[in-house]
Amino acid sequence: MNIPMSFYIILSLIMFFCGIYGFITRKNLIAMLMSLELILNAVNINFAVFNRFLFPGQMEGMFFTLFIIGVAAAETALAIAIIINVFRSADKIEADELKKMKY
C-alpha cells in the first residue's frame, strides 16, 4: 500500500490521452466510441482515486463513478443504434460519411 496517489493519476492520464488520440485519429465510428470509453474510464479512475486518497470517509467520488458508468451505458447504447442506422443507409461507418448528413 505504498503507491502514491500521483501514480494512479498518471495512469489515468495515459488512458485519457490515449482516448484523445484515438478519438482524433480513428475514422471508424465504433473505434471512436471505444476511445470515448477510454476517456470516461480515465475520469472514473480519477474520481475513485481522489475519493479514496483525499476524502476516505465519504462516497461522492464513488457515486459519481457509478452514475458516469450508467450514463456511459445509455450513451453507448444510443450511439450504437445510430451507428447501425448509418451503416444501413451508407454501408459504411466512417466519420467522413456523416458529413453528408449536414446537407
Next chain:
Amino acid sequence: MDTNLLIALIILLIPAFNFLLLGLCGVKLSHKAAGIIGTTGLGIATILSYVSAFNYFLGYGKVDGVYKALSGSFQWLAFSDTLHIDLGLYLDPISIMMLVVISTVSFMVHLYSNGYMHGERGFQRYYAFLSLFTFSMLGLVVATNIFQMYIFWELVGVSSYLLIGFYYTKASAVLAAKKAFIVTRFADLGMLLGILVLSYYTDTFDFDILNSTGFQEGLKSVGATFMGASVFTWATALIFIGGAGKSAMLPLHIWLPDAMEGPTPVSALIHAATMVVAGVYLVARLFPFYFNITPEVLTGIAYIGALTSLYAAVVACAQTDIKRVLAFSTISQIAYMMVALGVSKLGGHDGLGYMASMFHLFTHAFFKACLFLCAGAVIHTIGSNEMDKMGNLRKYMPITHITFLIACLAIAGIPPFSGFFSKDEILVAAFEDDKILFFCQWFVAGLTAFYMFRLYYGIFWGENKNYGEHTPHEAPLNMTLPLIILAALTCVTGFLPFSELVTSDGAAFEIHTEWIVAIPSVLVGVCGIAVATLMYKSKSTVPDKITNSIKGFYVAAKNRFYFDEVYMFVTKKIIFKAICAPIAWFDRHIIDGFMDFQAWWSNALSYRIRGFQSGSLQTYIGVFITSILVISAIIIAYVFI
C-alpha cells in the same frame, strides 16, 4: 382652388395619366386603342387650354388694363424660411400662350401619328412617350419657380431622349439620342449651377419674386462678384447656357440636326415647335430680371442669337436631307426669337422685342410643325430623307404640296401669312435697337426664303425620280387633316392682336407697321424666293456653277462648318485621351485595385477560415484540447509561478 387653376391642373394631368396608362398597360392595348386614348386625351387637353386662354385673356386675367399672373402652389421642400421649392401653377400671358401652342401642336402630332406610325412596333410606347413629353412640357411652362421648371426641364430632356431613340434598333438613332441627351445634360449642368448661384444670393426660386421691381432694387446692393463679373451676371449667364442647350444655340446646337433620327412627328413636336423653344421661354420668363439686373447678358444673348441664325441659315442652304434643312431652319428661327429678346426693353412699346419674340414663337410653332409634318408625309411615302430621291411630288400629293407651300411662304415672311407679322416685329425691334443685328437678321430672312424654296422646289417640282413600282400617293386623312389645320392656323395667327395680349409688362400697346422695315424684309424674302425659283424650279446648271465657284465654302457649309468634328476632336482627342484615360487608369488600377485587393485578401482569408468550420468532430476535439492545454498553461504560468 380657383377654377382656372383647376383647369390648368387638369390639362397637366391628362397627359400624365395617359402616360401612366399607356406606359403600364400599353402592351395589353391594341394599337388602335392606344392611338385613340392618346389622341382623345390630348384633344380634351387642347379644348381645356383654349377654354383657359379664353377665360384668361377675355376674362379674369386683365386687371386695370394689365394682365396679372394667377398662381397657386404648395410648399414642397423648405430650405429656409424664404428659400423653398414649391410645386404649383403659374398662369400669365406667356404660359397661357404656351399651353395653347403645346396642346395644339401636340394634339396635331398625336392625330398625325395615328397614320404615320401605323403598324410600327412599339406604337403604344410611342404614344406613352408622347404623353410624357406633353406632360413635362406643359409642366415646364406653368412652373411657378425656377426649380420646378428645372425638374420639368429634365423630364422634357428625358422624353426627348426616349423619342429620338425610339427606333432603338437603329445604331444612328441610339447615337443621336445619346448625343442629344449628353449635350443638353451638359448645358443643364450650367443651368443648375446658375439656379444654385441665383438662389444663394437672392434667397428665392420664385419667378414672381425674382421679377418684381421692388425685389430687384434690393438686389442692386448685393455687391458679390466673381472673376470681375457680378454674381448675377454669372447666374443668369449660366441659366442661359441651359436655355442655349435646349434651344440649340451656338455652340450647343449640334444635337438638334442629329435628333432628326427620331420619328418625324416627334421632330415636329419636340424639335421644332415646343421643346426647343424652352430656352426662349426660360429667358422670357426671367426677362424682367435679365433686363433690370443683368442687361449685359441680354446683349450677349442677342449676339449669340444673331450668330446662330446666320450660321444655321447658311448651313441649311447646303443640306440635302430635308429634315436637316428643316432642323437648321428651326435653329435659325429660334435664334431669331433670342435676338428679339436680346434687343428688347421692358415696358410698353419698348418691350416690342419681347412681344415679337413670343409672337414668333407662337406662329413659328404652327408653320414649322406644318413643315415637319409635310416632310413626314413625303418621307412616309418616299421612304427616304434625301432630296435627290424626290421630285415632282406636287402631282402625287396635292394637299401636302399646298400646305407645305403655305408654311414656306410663312417662314419666308410673305404677307399675309403669319410669319410675316412676327418676323417683321422682330426686325423692327432689332432695327430700333441695333442696326448691325438688324442687317444680320434681314440677310438671314433672305437666306431663309432661299433655302426654304430650294427645299420646296426640290421636293415638289423638277422631274419624276425613279420611284419604282411604288408610286407616291397622298397621305391618309388622319395625316392630311393636321396639315390642313396647321396650314389654316398659319394663315390666320398672324392677325392675332398679340401686342395687346402678350407683352413684357402685361399692358397692351399699339403697334404700327414700320414701312421702312417691312418693305425691305418682304423684298428680301421675295428675292430669296426668286433666286430659288430661278435655280431650282427647273433643272438648271446655275446651282452647280455657283457651288463650284465657292466650292470650299459650300463643302464647309454642307459639313456644318465642321462643328461636330471639332467636338469630336475636343472630346475624343483631348478630353478622353488626355484627361479621362489617365483618370480611368487611376480608377481601374489604383482605386479598383485597392478594393480588389481588399476583396482578394478577405476572400483568401475566408477560404482559410472556412476550413475551421468543417463539421468534423475530430478536428473540433483536436482544437478544443489544444486550446484547453494552451489556456491552462497560461493560467498556470501566470497564477502559480
Next chain:
Amino acid sequence: MDIAASDIIFYILAFVIAVSSVLTVTSKKLLHSAVYLLFTLLATAGIYFELNYHFLAAVQISVYIGGILVLLVFSIVLTSKVGEKMDTASVCKAAITALLVILGALFCGYIINTYLPDVKMAPAQQEVDMNTIGNSLLGTGRFEYILPFEAISVLLLACIIGGILIAKNNKKKEGEEE
C-alpha cells in the same frame, strides 16, 4: 521499503492498462481493438479492487464489460467484414495528434508532479458495504442521491425509447432485422 503484493498487482495492472490503452487506439483491426479495450476495462476493475471499491469493480465488470463491450462487439460484428482493416488517418494527422497528445500528457504530468499533494492511501480501508450504498443511493438527506439516481433511470428509459425509434425508423424501407 518492502514491496507489498498489492503494489506489484498495481504495477501489473498499470502496465496492462497503459499497453492495452495504446493498443486499443492503434490496432488496425476493430475486433482486436475491442479485445484490448476489454483488457483495459478489466484492469480498471482491478484498480477499483485495489482501491477497495468492490461494488464499483463489480459494476465496472457487469456494465462495462458485460453490457457496453458486448454491445460494441456485437455492432462490430454486424458492421464489418471478416479480417477487414480499418482506414487509418494520414500519417501527418496521426503525427500531429501524437505530438499534441504527448505534449498534453507531459504538461499534465508536470502539473501532477508539481502540485499534487503526495498523499498515501489511508491504511486498513474498509470496503464500503452494500447497505450504505443502497441507503445513500435511495436516501434524500445530505450525501444521498435519490435525485441523480432517478434522473439516470429516466435517462435510461429515454435511451431505450430512443434506441427503439432509431432502430425502427427505416423498417419500412428495408424491413431488416437488427
